[in-house]
Amino acid sequence: xxxxxxxxxxxxLLMAIDRPALAQGLGAVDSAMFAVLATGKVPGGVAMVVxxxxxxxxxxxxxxxxxxxxxxxxxxxxxxxSMTKAIVSVALLQLVESKGLSLDLPVASILPAFRTQQVAIxxxxxxxxIDPARPITLRDLLTHRSGISSATEHPAFAPLFRKxxxxxxxxxxxxxxxxxxxxxxxxxxxxxxxxxxxxxxxxDVIGRIVEVxxxxxxxxxxxxxxxxxxxxxxxxxxxxxSNAHRLVTVCMTGRDGRLTAVDTSLFNVDFPLDRRSQYxxxxxxxxxxxxxxxxxxxxxxxxxxxxxxRILGAAWVDSLLTHQLGDATFIFGGIRSMNGFGxxxxxxxxxxxxxxxxSEGSFFWGGALNTSFLADRKRRTIxxxxxxxxxxxxxxxxxxxERTAMDALGAADH
Numbered sequence: 001x002x003x004x005x006x007x008x009x010x011x012x013l014l015m016a017i018d019r020p021a022l023a024q025g026l027g028a029v030d031s032a033m034f035a036v037l038a039t040g041k042v043p044g045g046v047a048m049v050v051x052x053x054x055x056x057x058x059x060x061x062x063x064x065x066x067x068x069x070x071x072x073x074x075x076x077x078x079x080x081x082s083m084t085k086a087i088v089s090v091a092l093l094q095l096v097e098s099k100g101l102s103l104d105l106p107v108a109s110i111l112p113a114f115r116t117q118q119v120a121i122x123x124x125x126x127x128x129x130i131d132p133a134r135p136i137t138l139r140d141l142l143t144h145r146s147g148i149s150s151a152t153e154h155p156a157f158a159p160l161f162r163k164x165x166x167x168x169x170x171x172x173x174x175x176x177x178x179x180x181x182x183x184x185x186x187x188x189x190x191x192x193x194x195x196x197x198x199x200x201x202x203x204d205v206i207g208r209i210v211e212v213x214x215x216x217x218x219x220x221x222x223x224x225x226x227x228x229x230x231x232x233x234x235x236x237x238x239x240x241x242s243n244a245h246r247l248v249t250v251c252m253t254g255r256d257g258r259l260t261a262v263d264t265s266l267f268n269v270d271f272p273l274d275r276r277s278q279y280x281x282x283x284x285x286x287x288x289x290x291x292x293x294x295x296x297x298x299x300x301x302x303x304x305x306x307x308x309x310r311i312l313g314a315a316w317v318d319s320l321l322t323h324q325l326g327d328a329t330f331i332f333g334g335i336r337s338m339n340g341f342g343x344x345x346x347x348x349x350x351x352x353x354x355x356x357x358x359s360e361g362s363f364f365w366g367g368a369l370n371t372s373f374l375a376d377r378k379r380r381t382i383x384x385x386x387x388x389x390x391x392x393x394x395x396x397x398x399x400x401x402e403r404t405a406m407d408a409l410g411a412a413d414h
Contacts, residue, residue, distance in 0.1 A: 025408035026057040032404045033061045036397055042251060042370070042387045043259055044072035048290040049405050050382040053303025056409070058290070065249040066259035077239060077246045077287050078386045079272060081367030084286040085203045087296060089142055089344025091222060092206050093316050095213045096138065103142070103319075103343075106135035110209050113185035119147065120188035122156050129188055136193045138209070141202040142343040143324045147189030149200035153333070154190045161187070169368075170281045171204060172271055177218060177280055181208040197330040197341065200283075207282020218280045230299055230309055232292040237280045239272045239287055247272060247287070248388040250369055262390055269369075269390075284367065290384045293373060297384075301377040321363055321377065323347055339364075355399055357406040364402075372398040374406075381409055 026049060033047050044062025048055070060072040096103065108114040114136060120127040132147075140146040151161040161167040164187040165174070174180040184201055191198065207218045214221045219237050227235050239247050250269040254260040262269050271277070272287045298308040300317055312320070323340035329349075330341040339352035348355075348362040356362075359378040366372035370387040383405045385398055 028404050028408045032401055037062045042389050045387040046290045048384040050294050052380045066251050076248050078248055079369050080286050080288050080371050081284040081369050083367045084284050086345050088203055088207050088282045091210045097313055097316050103139040104137045110212055117185055118188045133192050140193050141206050144197050144199050144202050145194050146202045147191045147193050148202045149190045149198035153199050157190050170284055174279050176278045177208050181205050203283040230295045232295050235288040235292045237285050238275050250388045252390045294382055297375045297382050301375050356402040368392045370394040374402045
């Protein structure tokens with residue numbers, strides 16, 4: 001993005017800030033977002049803060065492409081990657097609730113291909129196969145303790161992921177979700193069910209279970225039971241040709257130090273435009289906007305007026321937001337988190353409050369293309385920050401933005 005466009009955008013946005021936002025101190029979010037753009041790592045982004053069901057701050061910054069041709073817009077479409085997981089996890093909980101199922105139900109009772117799955121033990125340069133100590137359950141999938149993972153989380157098992165065609169991100173090599181999950185069931189587990197947290201493709205299995213239990217394809221189920229009821233009209237696995245101009249370019253830093261569009265031969269970021277494909281990644285394939293995703297989060301935390309639509313019973317929302325890992329925590333990218341994990345979402349622990357200044361029990365997650373959400377049920381507050389960049393190297397920045405928003409709201413509360 002040119003400096004002229006950056007400066008013009010900054011001036012216009014600062015002029016557009018309303019008095020309530022300034023009074024609440026949320027001008028600090030603008031300053032923080034402009035500081036991110038000034039690093040040159042992204043050409044633009046979107047920030048949204050919701051307080052007690054009302055939009056307190058909603059701004060687009062910079063450009064939607066590295067050349068600075070298209071201004072970022074609050075209606076811009078983002079590939080939300082792993083923020084998809086929270087939505088698909090809620091879809092499963094809807095079905096568990098409506099059908100009276102137990103979270104400790106064995107996956108194999110729904111997907112028989114998992115009945116013969118074994119566990120791989122690295123040994124003498126290869127793998128020894130043993131039987132699982134117990135079946136994988138729905139709870140294991142929701143908490144990423146199934147033993148189903150990814151080559152990036154368990155590089156020692158990379159040969160197995162390649163053998164079963166599971167080494168590629170988002171599983172776009174498969175004709176549909178059923179084919180991918182059959183391959184997941186055929187590949188041995190990387191550890192015993194329940195032994196530890198291993199991030200990966202467990203949510204793709206959840207997506208297939210949603211299809212089997214509902215009798216609907218995943219995209220149709222989500223549209224009928226979550227997106228339409230909540231008015232999430234811009235959320236889905238595919239982008240219509242008429243809306244392609246709203247899809248933000250995924251950027252990377254080139255060898256010359258300048259921002260450039262990601263090479264699709266290295267990473268197929270154009271998958272939302274492939275309307276012929278019947279594959280829908282439950283683990284990370286959705287496209288959405290900040291406003292749409294806020295509607296989803298409001299349906300979980302509610303608002304002070306009680307007008308936010310409900311898509312899940314209160315008891316199941318409580319379960320979703322209850323720490324499920326006992327005395328353990330979750331490990332992401334080989335790093336042990338300070339926080340906990342519920343049923344498909346991260347949970348702010350007592351010590352984790354120091355990171356974002358959100359209330360203990362707040363829930364959060366992010367996406368590999370540098371997107372994030374944080375929902376504080378106690379303070380009825382939501383923050384959403386959206387960028388489109390590879391690799392996922394803005395995690396500290398996203399945390400800092402969340403902390404800035406929470407601090408600004410906290411100052412207003414006092």
